[in-house]
Amino acid sequence: MDQEPPFGETYKTLLHNSSLGEPKDENPLIVEECDLPLIDLSQLNAERDKCIKQITQAAREWGFFQVVNHGISQKVLKILKDEQTKVFHLPFQKKIEDNFLNLSANSYRWGNSKATFLRHVPWSEALHLSLADISRMDECKSTLRSTIEAFVAVAASLAQSLAEILSQILGIKSTYFQENCPPNTSYLRLNRYPPCPFPSKAFGLMPHTDSSFLTILYQDHVGGLQLLKDGKWFRVKPNPQALVINIGDLFQALSNDVFKSIKHRVVSSEEVERFSVAYFYCPSSDAVIQSCCSTKRLLPAVYKHFSFREYQQQVRKDVEATGDKVGLSRFLL
Ligand SMILES: O=C(O)CCC(=O)C(=O)O
Numbered sequence: 304m305d306q307e308p309p310f311g312e313t314y315k316t317l318l319h320n321s322s323l324g325e326p327k328d329e330n331p332l333i334v335e336e337c338d339l340p341l342i343d344l345s346q347l348n349a350e351r352d353k354c355i356k357q358i359t360q361a362a363r364e365w366g367f368f369q370v371v372n373h374g375i376s377q378k379v380l381k382i383l384k385d386e387q388t389k390v391f392h393l394p395f396q397k398k399i400e401d402n403f404l405n406l407s408a409n410s411y412r413w414g415n416s417k418a419t420f421l422r423h424v425p426w427s428e429a430l431h432l433s434l435a436d437i438s439r440m441d442e443c444k445s446t447l448r449s450t451i452e453a454f455v456a457v458a459a460s461l462a463q464s465l466a467e468i469l470s471q472i473l474g475i476k477s478t479y480f481q482e483n484c485p486p487n488t489s490y491l492r493l494n495r496y497p498p499c500p501f502p503s504k505a506f507g508l509m510p511h512t513d514s515s516f517l518t519i520l521y522q523d524h525v526g527g528l529q530l531l532k533d534g535k536w537f538r539v540k541p542n543p544q545a546l547v548i549n550i551g552d553l554f555q556a557l558s559n560d561v562f563k564s565i566k567h568r569v570v571s572s573e574e575v576e577r578f579s580v581a582y583f584y585c586p587s588s589d590a591v592i593q594s595c596c597s598t599k600r601l602l603p604a605v606y607k608h609f610s611f612r613e614y615q616q617q618v619r620k621d622v623e624a625t626g627d628k629v630g631l632s633r634f635l636l
């Protein structure tokens with residue numbers, strides 16, 4: 304189909320060599336179903352302390368949880384999925400045009416041109432948008448744009464509220480996120496995972512942690528998201544009413560390892576395409592991340608101070624050099 308990126312042709316050699324020297328999987332065979340903690344955010348009104356405790360506990364123990372009554376209507380989520388489908392179903396040649404949807408260069412991404420192993424090729428395509436880009440989006444895609452804007456407006460305030468809740472037990476001042484994450488410093492990523500003929504050889508998205516403070520994910524009904532907990536991979540069962548929240552590297556560093564940025568990956572289906580939307584709550588490039596050592600936890604800092612710019616540059620450098628991200632361990636003291 305002319306909508307599909309040319310995975311088979313581009314990665315022919317990697318496919319051919321795929322049994323040779325590919326990096327080893329971490330526990331590839333053990334995949335279990337898991338019931339992520341499911342938190343009803345409407346309880347923040349009636350039983351605030353109990354709900355805050357659930358959120359904090361989930362972030363410590365899992366680094367991942369799901370929320371319902373999150374404020375994003377099912378109607379917005381449905382229109383977003385429909386619009387996302389239309390955009391990714393445009394011909395591949397159109398998607399790689401300069402100025403596609405009037406977005407910045409490299410907003411449309413697929414595969415990984417730097418990969419030297421099939422294991423490092425994400426069998427997926429994505430639109431990676433800085434929030435500042437959204438207002439420039441092509442007028443002829445006005446429904447996509449207005450739906451993204453509706454999603455982002457709620458996601459932004461949800462992200463800030465969750466971050467503020469989580470920061471309470473760390474003793475971080477309540478204005479920290481307001482000050483460091485002004486509007487438009489976060490990112491939105493629309494993902495599409497085409498059916499993959501070799502789901503055991505290539506990931507839809509390889510194991511990674513997110514570089515954000517936290518990520519809000521909306522996944523469709525197909526499934527395929529897995530997370531690594533206690534050395535085992537767990538499938539996250541799709542819940543159409545829920546959003547998935549995960550802690551990112553910046554919160555792990557800020558919390559001095561109290562909250563965990565957990566590795567996750569996507570295993571594609573052989574038969575059906577899958578869509579997801581990820582909102583990465585990020586600070587401005589100049590923001591300095593400094594491990595908090597709250598009065599209750601006088602543990603020495605685990606990480607050096609670093610700016611978000613330094614972190615992003617290091618990630619880019621590692622991905623270019625090896626096809627993979629090293630992440631927080633680069634900044635250990
Ligand atoms: O598609 C998914 O379920 C996960 C997406 C993801 O992890 C990401 O975009 O960073």
Ligand SMILES: [Fe+2]
Pocket residue numbers: 511512513567
């Ligand atoms: Fe992710």
